[in-house]
Amino acid sequence: MTGQLAGKTAIVTGGASGIGLAITRLYLAEGAEVLAVDLQPFDAADLQASDKLARLLCDITTPDAADSIVAAVLSRFGKVDILVNNAGICLPGTVEDQTPESWLRTMEVNVTAPFMITRAVLPHMKLRGTGRIINLGSIMSDFGGPSLCAYGTSKHAVAGLTKSLSADLGKFGITANYLQPGAIMTPLAAPSMSDPAFRSYWEEKAPVGRIGEAHEVAAAALFLATDAASYVSGAGIKVCGGAISRF
Numbered sequence: 631m632t633g634q635l636a637g638k639t640a641i642v643t644g645g646a647s648g649i650g651l652a653i654t655r656l657y658l659a660e661g662a663e664v665l666a667v668d669l670q671p672f673d674a675a676d677l678q679a680s681d682k683l684a685r686l687l688c689d690i691t692t693p694d695a696a697d698s699i700v701a702a703v704l705s706r707f708g709k710v711d712i713l714v715n716n717a718g719i720c721l722p723g724t725v726e727d728q729t730p731e732s733w734l735r736t737m738e739v740n741v742t743a744p745f746m747i748t749r750a751v752l753p754h755m756k757l758r759g760t761g762r763i764i765n766l767g768s769i770m771s772d773f774g775g776p777s778l779c780a781y782g783t784s785k786h787a788v789a790g791l792t793k794s795l796s797a798d799l800g801k802f803g804i805t806a807n808y809l810q811p812g813a814i815m816t817p818l819a820a821p822s823m824s825d826p827a828f829r830s831y832w833e834e835k836a837p838v839g840r841i842g843e844a845h846e847v848a849a850a851a852l853f854l855a856t857d858a859a860s861y862v863s864g865a866g867i868k869v870c871g872g873a874i875s876r877f
């Protein structure tokens with residue numbers, strides 16, 4: 631590792647599992663200070679204690695979550711440079727069998743919480759004239775998928791939110807981009823991946839011929855956080871093994 635994020639401070643939501651855990655680990659390895667936020671307890675074996683790591687147990691959809699997250703990062707590290715809105719849920723359903731409750735919960739976690747946390751973080755980034763917002767979209771930000779009515783809609787909204795942020799914030803030195811993973815082996819995807827038909831569908835869709843790994847998405851999240859990405863804003867970066875070419 632080369633210390634590409636030395637001196638930077640990041641918030642990563644959903645940092646206890648899957649892609650968020652991989653991003654947290656990589657950012658720490660690259661020298662960043664990280665506040666990892668999650669609803670579920672952090673496994674000590676996954677994230678070893680370090681003076682550069684703070685953990686906050688919190689449901690990002692609760693009314694005071696955004697302010698608590700900002701208070702936690704400022705009290706521990708004094709600033710915030712990078713916000714990764716990664717926490718997300720996938721509650722499958724077609725338009726007919728998606729319940730209104732599961733629709734609303736999906737929107738709350740995947741769209742409203744990133745909006746609220748971004749709002750809370752922005753004054754601090756604007757004051758310092760620098761910031762990186764990295765949102766987790768999906769290749770479902772571009773396409774519809776079977777039984778992904780609420781999820782697909784939420785990920786299209788993440789793309790829209792990110793483009794709005796990019797348009798409004800560039801003049802303050804803040805960029806906003808979103809990642810578009812394809813099928814990545816994480817706890818979120820594990821139930822579907824255990825179905826051989828689902829798995830082979832995605833292996834077939836991706837020209838590289840396999841399911842992706844969380845660290846491969848983290849690598850793109852690292853790029854977007856580094857100085858190398860200073861002129862990248864409003865972009866959706868696909869990390870999908872080329873699957874996009876087969877929709």
Ligand SMILES: NC(=O)c1ccc[n+]([C@@H]2O[C@H](COP(=O)([O-])OP(=O)(O)OC[C@H]3O[C@@H](n4cnc5c(N)ncnc54)[C@H](O)[C@@H]3O)[C@@H](O)[C@H]2O)c1
Nearest residue numbers: 644647648649669689690717718766768811813814816818
């Ligand atoms: N795995 C994939 O194939 C895939 C593909 C495209 C996009 N994504 C996106 O990547 C992101 C991460 O997904 P993952 O696959 O790593 O999932 P995951 O389930 O492994 O991790 C998500 C984390 O978010 C946390 N979380 C969920 N709701 C929360 C809440 N209300 N408050 C706080 N934390 C909460 C969970 O506890 C979990 O630790 C999501 O936004 C997901 O939609 C994943």
